[in-house]
Structures are given as structure tokens and as C-alpha cells.
Amino acid sequence: MSIEVRSVSKSFGSFLALDDVSLQVGDGEFVALLGPSGSGKTSLLRIIAGLEEPDRGTVHFHGEDATRRDARERRVGFVFQHYALFRRMSVFENVAFGLRVKPRAERPPETDVKRRVTELLKLVQLDWLGDRLPSELSGGQRQRVALARALAVEPKVLLLDEPFGSLDARVRQELRRWLRRLHDEIHLTSLFVTHDQEEALEVADRVVLLDRGRSSRTAPPRSSSRSPPPRSSSTFSAR
């Protein structure tokens, strides 16, 4: 499902977080939203997910205006920066949550829930950790549980907020490649936020720059003919 953001503005108090931002993510595309901290990336992601309302502008899913649609009905998978796993639930129950809270008529039977959660945990290579609590996992493992949980409800769109932000360099490398491979497998329309230029270029099909609340330009796509970084700026903490 494609995402289109049209002229969205959002301010918090006197701070203008987003200033007339437009953005398009095609069906099945993997786009990175790159910008320094405070550039409004997360706000934009939250507006797309329905967790925040824009002051002006609209959000369209598959051509339909979804600006007024509740977050619960947007069919969006959201991976939070700090994972936001349910701390009192096992890994299994975390992933099963989205299936268990469906309205009675759509709720799958317990056997299906089990099968689906096991599949997802296998997909993120954590099927052996189903009984653990989130606090017993490493950062990288939590990240993958968060992803499995987001995928459980078969979202039409996947939004990731600094998915590798709080991981150490080696794990980050691994997870990046793994996420890229995963996208190549399932082709889910994905938008991920990062402040790391190298990461954006390595993982995404296309990079969109956001600076001080404005989307400035779209960088060339990720391809075999790797192009130079779209813009050199000291504010990007590229390693």
C-alpha cells in the first residue's frame, strides 16, 4: 500500500516541527527518512501512524485520505525507537497481542495464534525465546521482537523509528542487512527514520532528506551504481 503525505505542518507550542512537508512512498518501496535530530522525522512518522494529528495537510494510504482515521484502524506496523515491548508479557504474548485484541469476529482461534506467532518468531530467528520476558533479552533481540509484533497483524505499511538507534555498531550492521533481506522477501511498504546517512543509503531503496521541518529533496535510489551521498552536511552523523 502506498503512502502519501501532502503539505503536512505540525507545531508543538511555538516550535514548528514540520513545515509543509510532502512525501511519497510507493507500494512495496523501502524509503529512509534521513535528518538530524530535531528535524521532525519522528513527528512525521507518528502522524503517518495516527499517533499525532497534523495541524495542516493530509495523509493518504493507497490514494485514500486517512488523516482522520484512528491509529487503530490504519493497519500500520510501528516499531518504536525504544521498542515499547509490553514488559509484563512474554515474548510470545507480545507478538500475539495484536491477534488477541482483534474484535471477536475477526479473532483467530488459539491454534492459529500459536502457529502465526511461532512463524513470526522463526522469521526473526527468536523462536527459542518465546517464554522470556523482554527484560531478559538483548537490545538486538528486543528489536526483532518489536518487528515480529508489528508484523503479526499483517500491516499494510511498516514504520520504523530509529530502529537501530540504541544498538551497538556490530549488531546494528547485522540487523540492517537482515532487515534489508527481510524487505526483499516480503516487499512490505516501509518507511524508516534515521539520522545516520550511511545507514539510510545502505538499507533503503530511496532516501528522503528532512531538515528543520522541511523535506528538501529525494536522494538517488540504492542501486548497484552506488551514487555519492546526496549532500554533505556536518549535521549528519555518518560514520
Next chain:
Amino acid sequence: MSAPRPREPLAVRLLLIGLAFAAIALFLVIPLAAVFVEAFRHGAGAWLAAVSEPDARHALKLTLLVAAIAVPVNAAFGLAAGWALGKFRFPGRNLVLTLIDLPFAVSPIVAGLVFVLAFGRSSLLGGWLAGHGIEVVFAVPGIVLATVFVTFPFVARELVPLMQSQGTDEEEAARVLGAGFFTTFLRVTLPNVKWALLYGIVLCTARAVGEFGAVSVVSGHIRGATNTLPLHVEALYNEYAFQGAFAAASLLTLVALAAMLAKAFLSRHAGEEAP
């Protein structure tokens, strides 16, 4: 960070530890033991007779009834306050935060007087209620109101800072996954604060059972009608009926000891909930 190893000579250490134990014995253990010694001075039979005498039984029943109303009311209020103040920012939030602590700041006697003034027969509200056959002051409703007021902050004080530090990430995650308000509350918010809630309820119960000052003002001390257990203790004591007073006091002390044990157990779990 681990505590540095003690370097003081053995004698100093023993002295300090000895002093600490002496202080605990003097201020806590001896008075506590005295309650039970006095209560059982004339044997278990006399104790049983004193606590099962009609006025004592009535006082016990009334105390339990008041706690059974005040505690759930304040648990519900505390949860609502914790949720609203812990998870949201809104104008007037700081004012509400300050007001929650008001019952701690106000002397219980003043709290009691406020209810007498507000609901007494000479007041507008009290007069109207009396006209409809509802007695508040010098009756059970007044005692319940005063107890609710005094125990108001216990649960809220546990929950507001905890819910604030836990943030709203998990609730947002639940919402994006399709969970409605009540589902999110029951499956995510409540389990995350379960132990702190129980902890607050224990403190609230202990105070509701033991409250003297505010209740004393609104109750009117009508024996067999509006005397709670603490008031019953005082009444007997003033009449030099020490046996009965200490027997009733031993019941209150048992409640306090049970609350302390529960508190010690719960505080270990409540500590796990902090993020």
C-alpha cells in the same frame, strides 16, 4: 555501585550497631510488646471477652465497613489520578498534583471540622440532607467521608510517579496494534502498575483502619453506633478500662503488623516496575 567496606574498628562498629538496636527496642519493640502484654495480662479468656463484648464487636464491624468503602473508592480514584496525571500533560495538572497531597498537609482534626461545617445541620447542604432523612455528621456517612478524605492520597501517590516514568510508549504500541481503550488499560496499563497499586492499597487500608483524628470529630462518639475501633480504644482508656482498651488496641496493632509485612513483600515487587 557497591557500598564501601566499613573500615572503623570493631568496637566502634559494635557500639553503633548496639545503639541502633537499642533505639529500635526503646521506641518500637517495647511499646509494641507492652500492648500485647497489657492485652493478655489477665489471660486469653479476658482478652477474648474484651474483644467480643458488644460495643467492641460493633466498633470492629464499623471500622471494617468504613475501610471496605474507603479503600476501593480511593483505589479507583488513585488509578484514575495516576493515569490522568502520569500519562498526560494538561493545564492545571500541577494544581491537581498539589491538591492530591492536601489531606496529608491538613491536620486530621481540621479535616474533621471541615466535614462538620459542610455537612452539619446548620449548613445549607447538611440541612437539606437532614430534611431528606440523611444524617451525615455524627453518623456512619460522615465517618466514611472523613476516612476517604484522609486516605485519599495513598494510592495516587504510588501510581502518579510510576505511571509518569513508564510513559505512554506501551499504550501507543497497543493502540497501533488495534487495541481499544479498555483492552489497553486492562492488559497493558494495569499489569504494569499492579504491585504499586497493591502497595498503595495496603497503606490506604492501614490508615483507614487506624484513623483517629478526623473520624473523632465527625463521629460524635456514640458507643455501639458511631465508635470505630480507635475511638473505642480511647473511650475505654479514658474510663480506666485498661484491659478492654489494650485488647482492642492489640487488634489494631495486628492490622498494622500485617500491613507492614504486606508492605515489605510488595515493595520488593513494586521496585521491579520502575523502568
